Amino acid sequence: METLSNLECFVRTADAGSFSEAARRLGLTPAAVSRNVAMLEKNLAARLFHRSTRRLTLTEAGERLREGIAGNLEELQSALAAVSTGRLEPAGTLKVSMSPSIGMGWLMPVLPAFLARFPRVRPEWHFENRQVDLVGEGYDAAIGGGFALRQGVVARRLAPAHVIAVASPGYLRTHTPPGHPSEAGNAGWIALRSLQSGRIRTWVMRNEAGAEVAVDTPPALVLSDPAAVREAALLGLGIAMLAVPDVLPHLEQGSLVRVLPDWHADVGVISLYYASRAQLPAKTRAFVDFVTDAFERDRLAERFAALPSNA
Known part of the structure; x- marks a missing residue:
């Protein structure tokens, strides 16, 4: 044996x-x-x-x-x-990959409650904006969007992945915001350059009527991290396109204001990924259930949707 x-x-x-x-x-x-x-x-x-x-x-x-x-x-x-x-209790290292905005903004606040419920689980959380190989890199789960679903990987939908235009109240006091995505060329846009592709991200905005308009205009500022783009917007340096989870607290506090409130870019869904097994390890099952319960309890799917009511 x-x-x-x-x-x-x-x-x-x-x-x-x-x-x-x-x-x-x-x-x-x-x-x-x-x-x-x-x-x-x-x-x-x-x-x-x-x-x-x-x-x-x-x-x-x-x-x-x-x-x-x-x-x-x-x-x-x-x-x-x-x-x-003598106990059927979740235990062991829980290795999870997640975007910094979701991880630090929305899951870290509930980590104390998770650890209080499952004290024998040791979280190892990686905050990263990339798609990981769950099996090859030894992850128990991942949270993000657009992962390729290899054989044996499950994607459990958590919330829509919507991107909206935002700016600071100070910036809007001294600059006229665009009234339509086609007027984006007259605005001071803060652009995001992808570290993976090296290209500046472009967006296709849509409204509730189904109309779509591509926003591809020369930027006033280019940064390589979503958190930096958000900080630039907070500093009044221009208009930024960011995912709703990245900016929702600032919209609720009033430090950022939504621009083009009837328009958003739809980039898919935010999902919880984990390996499909007949019986998940107890630590992984505990994490999956805890995260989905937290999203339901705090109505995050509804709050992350780019509806005019979020403006």
Whole structure:
């Protein structure tokens, strides 16, 4: 019978493609991970990895083993932990990727309540504006928009992803705002340059009647981070196009005002992503339920929608 540590080291190495990265995720030394994998290969009398100086790749036998055990490993670990403690309680490291605006603005405030309910869960939250590989990078879940749904990944809708035009009251006192998206060329736009593509983001705005107008005008200022774009708008440097969650508190406080209140850009939905399994690990299920409950309780789907009432 193989030890759980040997199997876990094998699966994490297969996911990461290297002993060193697997060791980092497991909190072990690379030598210990390599030793456990070598022991597993010896016991099975089969080579599981092709080894090179740059990367490890699975052999045919390794692929078969990974397919057979990877989906059940965390469930087995949770079951063993439950038996050893006598409690069916969520536990372990919870690695989640989320955008900074959603994470810091809307989920960090409810983290104390989550930890009070699930004290044996240790959150490891990554605030990043990128699409992560849930399985390959060892994430339990991710929150964002537009993720490619690889086989075995579930997307649970949380709220619409709407982008609106905003400016500070001070800016609007000294500048005439556009009355229609076609007049955007006369406004001082603060643009966002994508770090992934290197291009300046352009938007197609629409209204409730279904009309669409492309906003693609030379910007007065270009920044590379949504938070910086928001700060520039707060400083009265121009009009910014930002996601509703990024600016909603400032709209409610009055430090930002909506421009073109009948128009918005629809960029999809904000979803909660996690790997599909017959039985989710208890820590992941607890997080999924907690986040969806928080969105429902605080009516975030409704509040994140770019309706004229949000102006």
